Amino acid sequence: MQQLPPELTRIPLTALDVLRFLGRSQTDGVDKDTLAQGTGLSDIGVGKAIRGLVTKGYLNMDNYVYFLTEKGRQAINDVLAYDAAHQQGGSQERQHHGLQADLVAVAPQSLGTRKPGRIQIGLDKLSGVQEAVQLLLRFSSIGGSLNRGDATLTIEPGRVPAPISVDVTPDGSYNAVRVRVEGLQMLDMDEVHPAGGIFFDIPVSQASTNVQAWCGTLHLQP
Numbered sequence: 254m255q256q257l258p259p260e261l262t263r264i265p266l267t268a269l270d271v272l273r274f275l276g277r278s279q280t281d282g283v284d285k286d287t288l289a290q291g292t293g294l295s296d297i298g299v300g301k302a303i304r305g306l307v308t309k310g311y312l313n314m315d316n317y318v319y320f321l322t323e324k325g326r327q328a329i330n331d332v333l334a335y336d337a338a339h340q341q342g343g344s345q346e347r348q349h350h351g352l353q354a355d356l357v358a359v360a361p362q363s364l365g366t367r368k369p370g371r372i373q374i375g376l377d378k379l380s381g382v383q384e385a386v387q388l389l390l391r392f393s394s395i396g397g398s399l400n401r402g403d404a405t406l407t408i409e410p411g412r413v414p415a416p417i418s419v420d421v422t423p424d425g426s427y428n429a430v431r432v433r434v435e436g437l438q439m440l441d442m443d444e445v446h447p448a449g450g451i452f453f454d455i456p457v458s459q460a461s462t463n464v465q466a467w468c469g470t471l472h473l474q475p
Contacts, residue, residue: 257331258331260309265305266472267472270302275321275329281321284318285317285319288319293452295435297445303319310322352381353378353470354379354380354470356376358434358451359466360372360432360465360467362456363455363457363459364397364456365458367424374392376471385407386407386438394431401420404419423457425457427457429457433451
């Protein structure tokens with residue numbers, strides 16, 4: 254079975270997400286905001302990923318713009334080859350990476366101006382959970398307001414937490430509302446681990462009863 258080179262197993266999992274994004278987009282010379290938007294990582298998470306990639310020589314930085322090195326291009330090939338080999342073996346891949354969960358958001362296909370719409374946010378496909386994990390979900394938006402800024406979930410073995418409801422109201426400043434959901438794992442000694450996240454845009458026109466869904470992967474520490 255295809256395995257990652259040893260050095261790639263010693264960088265943050267979020268760094269692998271950055272390499273995947275750069276491989277999919279086939280772009281070079283990107284800034285931190287572009288990487289955050291492309292990967293769905295939080296500001297803390299993408300910063301940690303960038304530091305790991307620069308330190309290990311996968312990226313070079315010039316005036317806060319990041320460029321792939323030859324080593325970085327080879328790493329992308331290694332990661333994509335690993336992913337392709339594990340497409341039919343997701344359970345083994347999840348076990349290799351530790352605890353994972355899918356972060357899922359379901360929202361209306363469109364919103365009415367200054368009319369609230371409800372977003373359901375929850376977890377799915379939990380893998381490797383052996384004991385309770387505390388997860389803080391942090392919500393933010395551009396072009397609208399949310400009725401809550403965060404929520405705490407307790408992930409327990411064999412149980413999927415109930416989804417969280419968040420109401421979003423467009424303020425009329427844009428033709429879409431961008432919503433970001435960040436997952437922060439609460440560890441001992443008040444330490445916080447950025448686990449990943451998602452962001453999505455909901456068009457503002459007429460309120461729709463149809464829904465759409467977005468999904469991202471959270472990487473949790475055991």
